[in-house]
Amino acid sequence: MRGPLPLPFLLLLVLLPSPPAASAAPAAWEAIGGAGRRRVASPAAQEAAAAALLHRLLPSHARSFRFQIESKGGVCGESSCFRISNADGLGKNGAEILIQGTTAVELASGLHWYLKYWCGAHISWDKTGGTQLASVPLPGSLPQVKGTGVKIERPVPWNYYQNVVTSSYSFAWWDWKRWEKEIDWMALQGINLPLAFTGQEAIWQKVFKSFNVTDRDLDGFFGGPAFLAWARMGNLHGWGGPLSQNWLDQQLAMQKKILSRMIDLGMVPVLPTFSGNVPSVFKTLFPSANITILGDWNTVDGDPRWCCTYLLDPSDALFIDVGQAFIKQQMKEYGDITNIYNCDTFNENTPPTNEPAYISSLGSAIYEAMSRGNKDAVWLMQGWLFYSDADFWKEPQMKALLHSVPIGKMIVLDLFADVKPVWKMSSQFYGVPYVWCMLHNFGGNIEMYGVLDSISSGPIDARTSHNSTMVGVGMCMEGIEHNPVVYELMSEMAFHGQKVKVEDWLKTYSRRRYGQSNVEMEKAWGILYHTIYNCTDGIADHNRDYIVEFPDISPSSLSSDLSEIRDTLTVRKHRMLVLSEVSGSLPHPHLWYSTKEAIKALELFLNAGKDLSKSLTYRYDLVDLTKQSLSKLANEVYLDALNSFQKRDSDGLNFHTKKFLELIVDIDTLLASDDNFLLGPWLESAKSLAMTENERKQYEWNARTQVTMWYDNTKTEQSKLHDYANKFWSGLLKSYYLPRASKYFTLLTRSLQENRRFPLEEWRKDWISYSNKWQSGKELYAVKATGDALAISRSLFTKYLS
16 A cells, blocks of 8 residues: 655645635625525534545545534634544544535545545546545555644635536436436535536426426427437427426436435535526417527528527516526425526527617516525526627626626626636626636547646636636536546646646646556656647637548538648637538648657557556546547548549558548547447446337437437438537447448549549438438447457557557
8 A cells, every 4th residue: 555645745736725815806705605505404414425425435444534514713714624634533443534624515525635645546537547546545544644734725615517518418318326426526526516407307397387388388398318408508499309207207306316415515506597498389378478589500401390499588577487486496396405596598699689778687687587586596607608709798798797686696607717718808707706617628529638727827817816706616518527637637726726836736646546656657647738738729629530520521622732731730719509510611620739749648658558557547548548649640641531532642542541441440449448438338328217118219319319410410411510529439430430431432432433523412411311320220339348458559559650
């Protein structure tokens, strides 16, 4: 067993947070301080919840720690904190370490901090390698804390978690076992303000029935299980549905378990509220109501079965009635558990006029609907609109919306602050409290990417800036379970009051993640820090590598020199939820680093294999980096193939085609060697929630469709959102991406041989038909890894990269 990290090194890394900056706007802090939970678990219940978490995480040490809730004014003063010190009962049968904290979240955070910085342990999602707890000494010999202990305060009160679409890209098929693990992970990371959106359709069913809406009316309103997020936002309706009563009941029961555990741990759940999205039958039921049909959101032909949702204007009295009824129904089901509600009426839905007075009246009406249901309601709003639709949301419009409710009754999520911070260009959101958020991920894609310097300094700069109204940090990724280094550092920022020295932090991260010091891995992470995890181009990263988002173009129509494009792979800015590509133009995958340097890091990873091959965290990272290197190479090979076609080089086209297709097969084999890069678990988890054969078919279609075509198509026009949620999963590469590319290159070769233009329409018909059959397929895919990840990575490195 390994001992604690050397104390001087520990002190370098564990930076004691300072209290909120003196310049922080006092009104914002005071007003937001009372926001949050209504029903609070007792200190004894929270201590028991922390102890139960420890038992699930590290049952061998269940008696080694003692947890104690401290009320405000005690150990923590008026702040939220945890304190780690030595307990009285030393020895095998007594507690060795005492962890005190404001809530059970702080107790869990203190436990995690101790395991990391005294025991050299590491905790990440199971699908990113899981935990490394082998370095924790046996009970009775845990490292002691010097002096009277270490106290860590939160510099800001809130640590927010989730995006409104994470529930679909990541949580769609979770059972309670998986949810329990996630809530444990949240608590260990210090998250105290999680979005809690599960099961809301069952609430809406009851509310809408009280307004005379029938179950049949709702069949065309709710989206399918994998598309609920966009139905909730009013982007679409009916796609992937209808929802069975089994699903509605099952998810409501799940939500009650989720909320109960969150409350026991001292979290403040953020519940949904009414944003104006109503079933179409409302137009008939309430003919005098101000209901607008919204424009098309990414359908290929405006099919009314899922296109064009209905929005009840917030200024209409009926809006307040529905909003109040929804909050009251939630209270009836869950109890009086929170004051914080999420509403994003204007997310990619521009108001009909830019008149500030009108915008202010809309905001006031939305808040009134909340406050009628809960007099202490606080409106939590995503600030994405201020970035994505910046041409509309100028200072007068922003102020009109932000100031439409009293200061302290709204919290804004600065959703993309890691890349495009809005607080800087809006004078701290014009005095409204906000949360500094990292967005990081689009579509749940699996690509290595990050901006570690921004994460380690951005929240500090925002909090200590003049007249700061920052009240929290947050993680707002569209999908989870990737890039564990990014999420570990971002989670720590909830407790850091000073900027983190990333280079030093990565050295201890490497040691903790793999359970031992390794010179090659430390060097490799130094390279990754300055390459893959140092994206400074300001571009939102969405994986568009050609294997997983194959271009819909005819090379005959391309006039540019592809050899030049090959050397300057870039990507245009895209919207958060809308990503379409105009046929005839070649999409450019995002490349922000030297692939040669990343390959050097991979070589160091391979060299470390002799010492780390049994580590699951090492295996995950090795497969991830090998996949990334080969995928970027495939982008170059694809362009080489098109260049050969343009130059009428038949031998070159055959060579590069074969290499591209071979890369897909080889990457699939690589991914198959790790349980965390498989298609099978996604599909099987979907089917496992079904209670009937029809549900089983529907859920599998939903799961397959989300990661491929996504939305509707015609025989010759693919979905505008195809491949938005692409995944590097074994099974998906061989059964979906490979046939698509193979069909394309077969026609491309024939075109060159016959001296004809590429038959784009023929290829579209062929692969779209194949895709639709695949979406409805039932073939099984592996749920367990096969092959030796290290041996396969070494072989592929020699074959392609050395």
